[in-house]
Amino acid sequence: MPGEQVLTGGDDPNKIAMLGLTFDDVLLLPAASDVVPAAADTSSQLTKKIRLRVPLVSSAMDTVTEARMAIAMARAGGMGVLHRNLSIADQAGQVEMVKRSEAGMVTDPVTCSPDNTLAEVDAMCARFRISGLPVVDEVGSLVGIITNRDMRFEVDMSKPVSEVMSKSPLITAQEGVTADAALGLLRRNKIEKLPIVDGRGRLTGLITVKDFVKTEQHPLATKDSDGRLLVGAAVGVGDDAWERAMALADAGVDVLVVDTAHAHNRLVLEMVGKVKAEVGHKVEVVGGNVATRSAAAALVAAGADAVKVGVGPGSICTTRVVAGVGAP
Structure with missing residues (x-):
């Protein structure tokens, strides 16, 4: 009844559950x-x-x-x-x-080096369910990007990434770019991935067109402050x-x-x-x-x-x- 205390077995001194509803x-x-x-x-x-x-x-x-x-x-x-x-x-x-x-911006994107093989890149893409990777050197500077499109017709998967990747200069954006500006760069250049670099050309993030599409498709999504x-x-x-x-x-x-x-x-x-x-x-x-x-x-x-x-x-x-x- 309303207002009546309902006891449960664990708190009842007699250890008898008075009411249990599922x-x-x-x-x-x-x-x-x-x-x-x-x-x-x-x-x-x-x-x-x-x-x-x-x-x-x-x-x-x-x-x-x-x-x-x-x-x-x-x-x-x-x-x-x-x-x-x-x-x-x-x-x-x-x-x-x-x-x-998905993310508003991937702040720690999966990357590869120019010396990685195509087989290694393919395995990383399969693991993280992504379609391409930025290519960075030993100090983290962006030197290229490799996507499924670059590898689609390759037969020798032991080739190094450096022989297949799209090389610099690439379309990039500086740190602090707004979502609207990033979307504009993607649209104008007809690209799917936009690397974010600092003043020294070092990779600091990655924005993809899929993330904008997913945001539109799933407006109720539960996300953190970084859009993940x-x-x-x-x-x-x-x-x-x-x-x-x-x-x-x-x-x-x-x-x-x-x-x-x-x-x-x-x-x-x-x-x-x-x-x-x-x-x-x-x-x-x-x-x-x-x-x-x-x-x-x-x-x-x-x-x-x-x-x-x-x-x-x-x-x-x-x-x-x-x-x-x-x-x-």
């Missing part, structure tokens, strides 16, 4: 409304710093979220959390794939958890989820606090899963920016069935 147990009755569906605002705070236009976050399960799903979720206005059933290097690589999938898609990644509390968390932070992850079946646990609370203290200035920290008020309070006290609530509420989750423990 999504299938609740229906809403429609009523008169002046709200036009297209004008409805569903945006919600994931944390104090991150606002999602669509309040959906995909699960950190190996059958649900890898880079492709995380990209799709962020473009739709939500966010994906990459699962941790991967090696540390592979999970960090998945973070990089999401962060490099947001992505989360899960870590545990095992032997490699700290190394994994630091590698993910270095790869540019936006949210670290300390993801366990039972987060009201000393190791989880310590991990949340440790991660928050080390990288909390650049990464949001989420803890879970919990099913009681006291567990949620403990995670907040440990430093969590958000709490993942519910043990076994997912439609395909078997935690409550297998363990006999949990709550929606």
Whole structure:
């Protein structure tokens, strides 16, 4: 009843859960409304710093979220959390794939040297799902650019990049160029990639025409201040958890989820606090899963920016069935 306190098993001294509801147990009755569906605002705070236009976050399960799903979720206005059933290097690589999938300007573009082979360039393009690379010398100065078009009819993939690349002078823009000016350069010169250089000709960024197209196609996309898609990644509390968390932070992850079946646990609370203290200035920290008020309070006290609530509420989750423990 309204106003009546609802006890949960974890906070009830008798350890008896009085009420537990999951999504299938609740229906809403429609009523008169002046709200036009297209004008409805569903945006919600994931944390104090991150606002999602669509309040959906995909699960950190190996059958649900890898880079492709995380990209799709962020473009739709939500966010994906990459699962941790991967090696540390592979999970960090998945973070990089999401962060490099689109950007207002790529501030650390993947590059190659004139001595790289075409086969090496092809492998890098396949890994990061890009169509070309700026070519820089040993001091970072832009000396050329190589794209799929340059390699399309090449048979000998052992050739060095220097023999195939489009050489300087190239169409470039100086640091600080506006989006409108960059788009104008791309349009007037009929090019797809615009390298950004400093006063010494050293590469400092890259703008692509695809990023402008993606911005128009996905106006609700969840992005960081640099125009890159947001992505989360899960870590545990095992032997490699700290190394994994630091590698993910270095790869540019936006949210670290300390993801366990039972987060009201000393190791989880310590991990949340440790991660928050080390990288909390650049990464949001989420803890879970919990099913009681006291567990949620403990995670907040440990430093969590958000709490993942519910043990076994997912439609395909078997935690409550297998363990006999949990709550929606």
